[in-house]
Amino acid sequence: xxxxxxxxxxxxxxxxxxxxxxxxxxxxxxxxxxxxxxxxxxxxxxxxxxxxxxxxxxxxxxxxxxxxxxxxxxxxxxxxxxxxxxxxxxxxxxxxxxxxxxxxxxxxxxxxxxxxxxxxxxxxxxxxxxxxxxxxxxxxxxxxxxxxxxxxxxxxxxxxxxxxxxxxxxxxxxxxxxxxxxxxxxxxxxxxxxxxxxxxxxxxxxxxxxxxxxxxxxxxxxxxxxxxxxxxxxxxxx
Amino acid sequence: xxxxxxxxxxxxxxxxxxxxxxxxxxxxxxxxxxxxxxxxxxxxxxxxxxxxxxxxxxxxxxxxxxxxxxxxxxxxxxxxxxxxxxxxxxxxxxxxxxxxxxxxxxxxxxxxxxxxxxxxxxxxxxxxxxxxxxxxxxxxxxxxxxxxxxxxxxxxxxxxxxxxxxxxxxxxxxxxxxxxxxxxxxxxxxxxxxxxxxxxxxxxxxxxxxxxxxxxxxxxxxxxxxxxxxxxxxxxxxxxxxxxxxxxxxxxxxxxxxxxxxxxxxxxxxxxxxxxxxxxxxxxxxxxxxxxxxxxxxxxxxxxxxxxxxxxxxxxxxxxxxxxxxxxxxxxxxxxxxxxxxxxxxxxxxxxxxxxxxxxxxxxxxxxxxxxxxxxxxxxxxxxxxxxxxxxxxxxxxxxxxxxxxxxxxxxxxxxxxxxxxxxxxxxxxxxxxxxxxxxxxxxxxxxxxxxxxxxxxxxxxxxxxxxxxxxxxxxxxxxxxxxxxxxxxxxxxxxxxxxxxxxxxxxxxxxxxxxxxxxxxxxxxxxxxxxxxxxxxxxxxxxxxxxxxxxxxxxxxxxxxxxxxxxxxxxxxxxxxxxxxxxxxxxxxxxxxxxxxxxxxxxxxxxxxxxxxxxxxxxxxxxxxxxxxxxxxxxxxxxxx
Numbered sequence: 001x002x003x004x005x006x007x008x009x010x011x012x013x014x015x016x017x018x019x020x021x022x023x024x025x026x027x028x029x030x031x032x033x034x035x036x037x038x039x040x041x042x043x044x045x046x047x048x049x050x051x052x053x054x055x056x057x058x059x060x061x062x063x064x065x066x067x068x069x070x071x072x073x074x075x076x077x078x079x080x081x082x083x084x085x086x087x088x089x090x091x092x093x094x095x096x097x098x099x100x101x102x103x104x105x106x107x108x109x110x111x112x113x114x115x116x117x118x119x120x121x122x123x124x125x126x127x128x129x130x131x132x133x134x135x136x137x138x139x140x141x142x143x144x145x146x147x148x149x150x151x152x153x154x155x156x157x158x159x160x161x162x163x164x165x166x167x168x169x170x171x172x173x174x175x176x177x178x179x180x181x182x183x184x185x186x187x188x189x190x191x192x193x194x195x196x197x198x199x200x201x202x203x204x205x206x207x208x209x210x211x212x213x214x215x216x217x218x219x220x221x222x223x224x225x226x227x228x229x230x231x232x233x234x235x236x237x238x
Numbered sequence: 239x240x241x242x243x244x245x246x247x248x249x250x251x252x253x254x255x256x257x258x259x260x261x262x263x264x265x266x267x268x269x270x271x272x273x274x275x276x277x278x279x280x281x282x283x284x285x286x287x288x289x290x291x292x293x294x295x296x297x298x299x300x301x302x303x304x305x306x307x308x309x310x311x312x313x314x315x316x317x318x319x320x321x322x323x324x325x326x327x328x329x330x331x332x333x334x335x336x337x338x339x340x341x342x343x344x345x346x347x348x349x350x351x352x353x354x355x356x357x358x359x360x361x362x363x364x365x366x367x368x369x370x371x372x373x374x375x376x377x378x379x380x381x382x383x384x385x386x387x388x389x390x391x392x393x394x395x396x397x398x399x400x401x402x403x404x405x406x407x408x409x410x411x412x413x414x415x416x417x418x419x420x421x422x423x424x425x426x427x428x429x430x431x432x433x434x435x436x437x438x439x440x441x442x443x444x445x446x447x448x449x450x451x452x453x454x455x456x457x458x459x460x461x462x463x464x465x466x467x468x469x470x471x472x473x474x475x476x477x478x479x480x481x482x483x484x485x486x487x488x489x490x491x492x493x494x495x496x497x498x499x500x501x502x503x504x505x506x507x508x509x510x511x512x513x514x515x516x517x518x519x520x521x522x523x524x525x526x527x528x529x530x531x532x533x534x535x536x537x538x539x540x541x542x543x544x545x546x547x548x549x550x551x552x553x554x555x556x557x558x559x560x561x562x563x564x565x566x567x568x569x570x571x572x573x574x575x576x577x578x579x580x581x582x583x584x585x586x587x588x589x590x591x592x593x594x595x596x597x598x599x600x601x602x603x604x605x606x607x608x609x610x611x612x613x614x615x616x617x618x619x620x621x622x623x624x625x626x627x628x629x630x631x632x633x634x635x636x637x638x639x640x641x642x643x644x645x646x647x648x649x650x651x652x653x654x655x656x657x658x659x660x661x662x663x664x665x666x667x668x669x670x671x672x673x674x675x676x677x678x679x680x681x682x683x684x685x686x687x688x689x690x691x692x693x694x695x696x697x698x699x700x701x702x703x704x705x706x707x708x709x710x711x712x713x714x715x716x717x718x719x720x721x722x723x724x725x726x727x728x729x730x731x732x733x734x735x736x737x738x739x740x741x742x743x744x745x746x747x748x749x750x751x752x753x754x755x756x757x758x759x760x761x762x763x764x765x766x767x768x769x770x771x772x773x774x775x776x777x778x779x780x781x782x783x784x785x786x787x788x789x790x791x792x793x794x795x796x797x798x799x800x801x802x803x804x805x806x807x808x809x810x811x812x813x814x815x816x817x818x819x820x821x822x823x824x825x826x827x828x829x830x831x832x833x834x835x836x837x838x839x840x841x842x843x844x845x846x847x848x849x850x851x852x853x854x855x856x857x858x859x860x861x862x863x864x865x866x867x868x869x870x871x872x873x874x875x876x877x878x879x880x
Contacts, residue, residue, distance in 0.1 A: 074364070075364050
């Protein structure tokens, strides 16, 4: 009887223990990353999945900013929740002002029907202070109702403490295209890295990620078949 | 209809090549597999060794040369700058907007920093962008401004032009008509242009037609062409084609014939792609095509990339398809035609044991040195001839002028045929052809790096480290490898050297080709985690262990023994940690131990890791904090890493 009571207590605690709140409430638990290829995602179930599409690439070169917009068409079912992804690329150490870069990123937040912004910047060690300042500036620039997400190298979520306190709702560790000898972790300690994970359809994982929200990359244009297959795989995990 | 408009706009908007930007780690490239190292020389017929992976654009040009058509001077001028340079790479800097360059110099005019030429397509269910205002528009405005400089209406004209270009990215600002007689014609053109850029194509077309009927307007001649462009943007391609046909037939509009013909080709490629592809293939095989060759190459390549099958068979398309497939079917075609393009294809497909080798080699040896195919066919001769003949032929060929990529490939063949270690070393250095190449500094390609790394005993590696046959940088790199290799292969490694290695993340026991590590200073941590080394079993496998035919059997045996030990070596951070922990146990009072343990944890953070790294890191961390808790090194080590 005593054992039963202890077990019941554990179960109760497990249910009643406060879970981390979803940083993107109301957003689907699966997002398809739609990169710079023609994408027709009209087959997507808007209730099950959202689209995080590359909206623009912001290039930092020679101390100035240039913007390359998405030139490939993206089609989606009406009602689909859209997240605009802005890729930031730097080709030298001469970075422009934070204000200029932030303004170029923020313009993507004005794209009609976009509900959230995701910044994708593989900042080098020497660019981290800049990136931190950039995100703070961006947070002030876009409406408070517009969540800002960021992608993260897994090292940022595994061993680096530098992303702590960044003004984003989540950092999405990308569990694919990793270096030799690196194996993706299943869970991450920093709070920002716990809610979401990025996976790729062409790199099966040894262990499913524990994150509640998944961003799925496809190196080829999405088809309904690859979408369905990806969803089946995700349902096995959760 | 709306969808058609959107699709047409998107097609118009997508450039052939998208500009790229970093970060790109420098990678030594010794022969380019998609485009030649010098497009201009290639366009002149200096083809080097043709690759099945080359851009089809280059293969079409190669076919012209192989089939005796070539490119005359005017044709070369027509395509350079143009599609060849577009393929070769994006310009390093974006060109300055010519309109803003002159506009911002006008006194009293508020400068504009930039004009965003792309316009969004946003409607429920669709997102995209297209290039709305192209360079020609800005150039025309810049030229027109010169006409207004210093005149009373200058500011008025500029203000209206600003409104026109404001529509490039968004909105529908339309300049107001003017009563100023001097400005009237230009204003009408500005109004029509503003409507065009703000996607009011029917209204813009009407305005351009009105301008076309106005004999006093300086824009009268271009207006019919722009009216036709309105139809294209509206997705009415067939109607646009009819109008463009009239323009091409009108001698009074001769200035716009080439542009109109180009647009007709664009339309035909979309309405009748198979027929257009066949037309283009035939046109591209003809001489004296300077008026059309540039656009034809672009269109042919675009249709090819869309997997369009020509309406009828043609030799150019058949040859490209065969060549890209490794020379599939080329032998039969060569036997029936004896045409040079097909000989090149047949040689590419041939293996050393093919029965057709004698007849192919005989034909190849008859190709004269001034033939554009000479370098390619001789490369295949070297590949197919018996070793002694191939060696002699390669040595002769290497005395000739040829593109660097081709020279590197011949040197690679000669390296494969090396009979002694000295011969091997003398053909190992190569000149890289990428943009990061340093003039006069040769480096190792993977073929020689792999042999030195895995198939050569330490004694010969030492010999290589002082050989004048290798460049200085390569020698230094090998000296470092020899030193670390001796350390890691030693039964009981010297801790002085282990401690030094903990401080030099750029050092390791493996020979590397190319430019090596991005961070040049071996004492500095590399931002891209290229620190110490990875275990061979943990992603450092690369290729199979090569066979060095020039080695004696005992040397080969010795190399295999050493390689087996190296292949079993754990990743750098693990090996360093294991050595340090063992030394720490035996010499707990050694003053270097706290720092060494800190460095082990640091190595586990920044170095190549594997499944054991976390264990080593934690052991070092625990020992540091348990035994040396008050040291600065313990304070600098708040975490361990896995």
